[in-house]
Amino acid sequence: MSGPITIRNLTAQPLTIKVVERYEAPNPKDLPEGEQRRGSLTSFTKSFANMTTNLVSNVTGGDSQAPTKAQLSEKAQSFARQDVDVRMEPFTTHKTDIQTTERKPDEILRLTVHGDGPGKWRIDTPTPSAGSHKLTPLVPDPAHEYTGVYNASNSFLAIVESTDQHNWMKEFGDDTPLSALSIPGTHNSPTYHKALPSVRCQAVSPLEQLKNGVRFFDIRVQPGNPQDPKDDSLNLVHGVFPISLTGSKKFRGLLDEILDFLKENPSETLIMSLKREGPGDATDQQLSLILKDLYTDDAKWYTEPRVPKLGEVRGRIVLLRRFALADRLKQEWGGRGWCLNAENWAYNTPDCTYGDVRVQDFCEVLETENIDKKIQLCCDHFERAGQVVCPIPGVTTDSVNPVPTGPLYINFLSASNFWKVGCWPDKIAAKLNPAVAAFLCEKHDVGDKGVDAPGEMVEGDGGVGIVVTDWVGKDGDWDLIKTIVAMNSRLLLRQRGRGWR
Structure with missing residues (x-):
């Protein structure tokens, strides 16, 4: 027994x-023919099979074999x-x-x-x-x-x-700050095309990501002709490389897909992180003016330098800038600048607060042995985000004692080493994603209580912030994204007036 x-x-x-x-x-013979044995497991099963008391040291990422x-x-x-x-x-x-x-x-x-x-x-x-x-x-x-x-x-x-992944934000009140939500995201979101193995970071298209609950896109662009102020061409890139071996892909086409999705799902928003990368002599300042003058408008974009509430941005794109501003844009919004500010967090950081964000972005996993360190850093940042308390008018905040609406906690699960096959994005994700999913289901927001003291939880809403992933949706496996969305449940409970505290 x-x-x-x-x-x-x-x-x-x-x-x-x-x-x-x-x-x-x-009897196994009762299984339909051809399904008596599966060749591999999905990420959840792999994660739980690999997970024992010491999560990090036991994640091996091996291809387990087990009968269905x-x-x-x-x-x-x-x-x-x-x-x-x-x-x-x-x-x-x-x-x-x-x-x-x-x-x-x-x-x-x-x-x-x-x-x-x-x-x-x-x-x-x-x-x-x-x-x-x-x-x-x-x-x-x-x-x-x-x-x-x-x-x-x-x-x-x-x-x-279980949630309706294509419009899961409809469950939350308009007063909910974006910083209070657990939001699934993708790293280098449009890099699903045929490309160099170290360039491709995603298994499926951005539209499929949106339909399955992803609400944060990480996008890198390079202006096609920065000297022409009327040229809106922005090439999608990853580092110095184009995202596809079959020809350049444009930001405008991706943007049209995003806006169509938001029009069909007006309860949702998308946080878009934009960064300038790639070859060429364009500057951040030129990129900022192209975006301001040729792309953004108030009906479809949110560009105020303040973490918004969900009701302010439903059906719109929230622009998070990882670029410097032209002088003219520094005077926007009464001199406060333009867009949420994530211009310059520390490189390869395990934990950095800058502007409107607090980020874990340890990205230099140079050897496979370092994947365990990356997993631990991700889990540590989940626990920081879990302490955030969503301000609810009349319950947790008032005009005298306001609860701050920021920063946005951003947790990058991505990492890579161009020169080592075992550290390409898909290989790291195959080990890291299941370990993270297991941690969230079993360990997150338990602290020293949980099993030993049922009903006594650590403080905070138990969220995980923005979780930026690689290679989700492969072979239809969206379990990690579903789990991230599920981490909003305690916040939802409080908003429904049933109170946690």
Whole structure:
């Protein structure tokens, strides 16, 4: 018999385990032909298989091989059934006394979970398919949808709320500062084309990223003709290289896709980080004037040098500048400048506050052994972001004691070494993304409490800030992006007036 199951409720609703059932493992022959064994696991399964007590030292990134579990049929008969009453408040972790197995190591444990209302769901562990798995609703039209992520290595189940990834921001109040939200982002967002391996950072197009919840784009451009003030051509680049081997790609085309998406999804916003890179003699100042005079307008862009509230920027692009301003633009907004300021944070930094941002951007992973250090720095920055408290009018802030709306916490999961194959963006992401996903589900915002003191959490809203990723969406795997969005649940709970404190 194995040990008891530990469950973490990462949703904004109380959940109660009401029924525990046990089943013999289905015969593998019951699987459809061709699916009796999967060649590889998705990032969540890899992450949990690699994760033990010491997260960082045990992340190896190896390609685990494991059979896919046969799913129980609707007519399956349990050999044991027990009524229980294990209540799990939002954002609490419970080390239960429910043993994962009783007779054989491959049996199936089924949990039936009730909400405070009419909602009822079930989940089988181990889950029948690799990666995250949706809980099965047992009542028609449930008010919530939940997803479970199971780590068989330490019998840990995390339950998160499923969201509409294409318009997840609609759930949050207009008074929500962007700095309070957990926002998935991508690094060098348009670099999904055929390119040099160290140049390509993304598996899918920016439009697919938007549809699946990404709300921060990191974009690098080089003016095509900076001497002509009427020439709006901006080439998309990564360092000194174009982002595609098949011809230059233009910023204007990418921008049109973004604006079309925001028009169709007016509840959403996109934070766009823009930086000048690439060959040529253009200056930051020239780039700033091209953007100001030929691209931005108040209806589609937010350019005030102040962290905005969500209601101010729905349907618009928030411009975060990583470039210096021309003198004329320094006089914008009553002399406060133009756009959110991220002009010059420290290079290769584990933690730097500059302008409107606080950033982790340790990027020089020169050897594969340094990936572990990068993972730890990412997790450290998650914990800093988790301490942020969203100002809610009448609850946490007033005119006398305002809570600041910034800075934006930005956490780059990206890193690379051009000269080492094992440190190209896709290789690092294959190790780092699953480790981060596992940390967020199991470790983030627990501190010294959690299992040892259920219901007693560290201070803050438990968010993670802006998380800038590489190679998400590969083979349809969006688990990391979904998990980042799920980290907004405690903030959502407070905004719904149910109060955490």
